[in-house]
Amino acid sequence: MSLFGGILGNYSEVSVQELQNQYGAYLMPDEHIHMGFKLVRDAFIFTDDRLILIDHQGVTGRKTRVASIHLNSIYEVSMETAGTGFDDSEIVIHYITSPYHRANNVQTASYKFEFGKKMSVQPIYVTLMTIASQNSKRLNS
Template structure:
């Protein structure tokens, strides 16, 4: 079932120890992994500072691209829960792409979608990201 979900584009939770072993060298000073998810070769790693998207490239997966969304740039989160049969759960994260554009009034936003298997409990991730977005919006608009 795990392989089927991965092939269908669904993320599967991975232990922090395994994530640390693979991605620990790419963490910033003081950064800690809080949880993470694997999709065949690619991964999404949540830390206390950012969300890291790991895109393994080439046939061997030896080459990898790391994209970061800093937690303090998240401004909106949407969730779509799974249906009764074959639907997956999704979380859509909206973030400020360039925090410096806010000063000029020309913000640009990015969006990323995470898909999880139907039986995965996405409520804790949604609440966590939603609370971050709420705090960020209060801070930005203060």
Template structure:
């Protein structure tokens, strides 16, 4: 039944939580020096991985999934976090982050992008929201010095 739920959630675009150990076993070779997976989620073949330095989007492509794309958002670029909890019915929980896409993070030259994560209503997203909120507050303090 759990496999079926994961497939249904994956088809709906929702992530299911995976342990850092499971994700490290599968994706550890792709981490940078001294980088550690802190949490992560699986979406059928794709993954959303949080490390102590960045958020990694793993996109397995093609019929075999042998071709894999890795894209990152660095944690030091996140400046805003929004959360929407699941309602009644088919609603999902969502977290949206706003981040700076430019390398030189100066308050007079900001380029903002947004990214939305959708989770099944059974997923407790509050710890992730709080974590990302604390990251964004620290980044704002650093950028605005």
């Protein structure tokens, strides 16, 4: 992982074993990590059920915020690849935050991930878009 990339807010891929060692305590029983990415202190992890967002706060990083986005709530994904200059790649996911996905007043949110120029984000986009497409079909059938 490039420190310069981390300072600029770009995620870099981390091995599943390293993520398991560092963040395994946040997993539910029988939940497995598939892949993950890390900033200097923060991380996001794909499991078989959710995205785990880990935000180390404060000067020391001892205070930690952990949030989850369930994969079955993702309904839209957009991707922007890096351009020339200092442009980075980014993926934005849109997801349902309401507990009932078919309710009349569905609440939504979005989350943006930024990656360095050298990282190919297409595989992540395709994975998330596949999930979003399946969710859209399930929700609208």
